[in-house]
Amino acid sequence: MPPGYPSFHSEYWDPVWRALTDCGTVMNLHIGSSGRLVITAPDAPPDVMITLQPIDSSRRRPI
Numbered sequence: 001m002p003p004g005y006p007s008f009h010s011e012y013w014d015p016v017w018r019a020l021t022d023c024g025t026v027m028n029l030h031i032g033s034s035g036r037l038v039i040t041a042p043d044a045p046p047d048v049m050i051t052l053q054p055i056d057s058s059r060r061r062p063i
Helices: 011-023 046-058
Strands: none
């Protein structure tokens, strides 16, 4: 998330999620990894970190 925007887990984005649901539209979010555990936001539920862990692990390369 670019600096200055609220977390995706906040109520700020509820109108966006509602509009996507109402229209049956799928949103695709792209994430990257710097080789460290991805923490998307301080208020992200633990399921987010658990879900992203395999993505992070697959990017690690030996030095």
